Amino acid sequence: MKTKLIIFTMALMTGVLTSCVDTELCPEPADQHPHLASVSYGFDWSKTQDNPKNLPDSMYVVAYRVINQWKSSVMVNCLGPKNKPAQGKYINNVVVEPTVYPGQTKTDTIEYFKVKSGEYKFLCFNGSNEEIDYTSVDKFIYQKDVDMHDLYFNFKTYEKESPKLNRIIPKWTDYNNYTGYMQPAVRAVYYDTLTVRSLVANRTYHEVFTHPKRLTQRLTFEFDIQKDLSGGLFTVDSVFAEVSGIPFSVNLSNGYIDITKTSRMMFRAKLVVGANKDSLDNDNNKKVHCTAMIDVPTLISSEYDDVYQGPGIMQIMVCCSVKDPADPTNRPPKKFQGLINLYHTIQNAKLVTYTLDRQHVKKAKDYATLSIDADMVVNGASILKSNDENDGLDSWVPKGGVIIDL
CATH class of the missing domain: 2.60.40.1120 (Carboxypeptidase-like, regulatory domain)
Structure with a gap:
């Protein structure tokens, strides 16, 4: 009888000692x-x-x-x-x-x-x-088999016609329709x-x-518009652009950026005119400097410098108003488009380093300026094609006819 009592007491003590190893087994109130x-x-x-x-x-x-x-x-x-x-x-x-x-x-x-x-x-x-997709984060929290090495940070993407996409380019003809969009002006992450x-x-x-x-890179685009006034006077009123080749998924444990899928982004360029950096162009001015800043995971170039579909392509819309010689008070607005393969510009910026599988990159810097050395020449009716012998430089290519707003 004494032996049984000792065994029972030891079992009871063991139960008391082990009952609070995991929080779910403890009887105390949660608070x-x-x-x-x-x-x-x-x-x-x-x-x-x-x-x-x-x-x-x-x-x-x-x-x-x-x-x-x-x-x-x-x-x-x-x-x-x-x-x-x-x-x-x-x-x-x-x-x-x-x-x-x-x-x-x-x-x-x-x-x-x-x-x-x-x-x-x-x-x-x-x-x-609201532009972050937290699906992978929720999966990481609730599924025990998902390790931190599998935790990805994702931006939402949208089809071009989605009502949720904040479109900023009016009457836009898309010459590089290959993927969806991230929202314009995404906040730095x-x-x-x-x-x-x-x-x-x-x-x-x-x-x-x-x-x-910084998880994202701050990229600043710079390029010049040279105005050809031989056919008449005009002003550059606004410039809109779209760039492709923006990855939208980043691994938070190692910083690897998935480049197997990329997206696009629209933005408006800031115009800098003259030494006083006046943002308003005038009829007699001959050059407009354009700048734009975006925050994205990074930017990937095309594999080739002579294609105009896929990643690494910038499309542009230039909005002008033309002086009517017969009626100075009348300034018909015109819009025309062009595009450029940014292969050399992106390569020269050295934005990333590639992993061995060539399916991921790591950003090499937090800030970079992408200076497009080839001048864009416009004559108030179209973008003029760049010199075909522009060795080592990216070249502007005119697209479509002029659009006149009535």
Whole structure:
């Protein structure tokens, strides 16, 4: 009888010692759980070089427990002081529902987030961005077989006729209809990671992302329009462009950019006229300098310098108004299009390095200027074809007839 009592007592003690190894087995109320830690987040943007600034207003933070794997995510504001807990809300895998006091709703922001205790790696990237596809992130959070090495950041893409696409080019004839579009003027994307650290139960931690890095490249396009006034006076009123060869999927663990699928983007160029950088052209001016800035994962060239379909092609629409010699008050508007293969321009910019499989690249720099050396010559009615013997330079090619708005 004494032997049986000892065995029963040992079994009971074993059950008590093991019952709280995993949080799901503990009987305590969730808000008093002994295996939870509290964590808040802050962000240090002092090392960010962007000028002008293009920072996100919120960041999506993933907490990844590497041993006894568990993952959760929150969305927090990111522009406040780095040492002050950023306000936000739970997104995925809420371990404890936040307390809702009278007059509050479940959408009210909080500063401290509950996570299971353990060894954690933290990752953050742009949040609250309608142009980001979070499908792969949700898959990473909820599927245990998806490792951080398989976590991709994806931009949404749209067909040309989609009502969700913010089209900025009017009456556009597409001469490179091979893929969909990213939205114009996509915001720069930043990400950061924190090395593995231990979160002990019943303690509070403030984790600061000290050096958010650019996931996207800031690309600046520059080119000149030379005005041929021999046939009459005219002004360049606006210039619109579209560039192809923009990848939209980036691996967050290693920075590899998938180039097996690319997209396009429309944008409007800024016009710089004269030494005083006046943005308005005049009839007698002979040159207009055009610049445009976009934030994208990177830009991929065509495999060849003499094709005008596929990646690495820029299409352009020049909008002019022509002086009517018979009636100076009448200035009929005209629009005409052209395109250029940016093979040499992209190659010279050295934007990326290729992986061995040639299906991925890593960006080689955060900022780059793509100067198109070949001048575009316009005469108020069309773009004039560049010299065929323009060795080593990309060449402008006119497309379509002139469009006159009535």
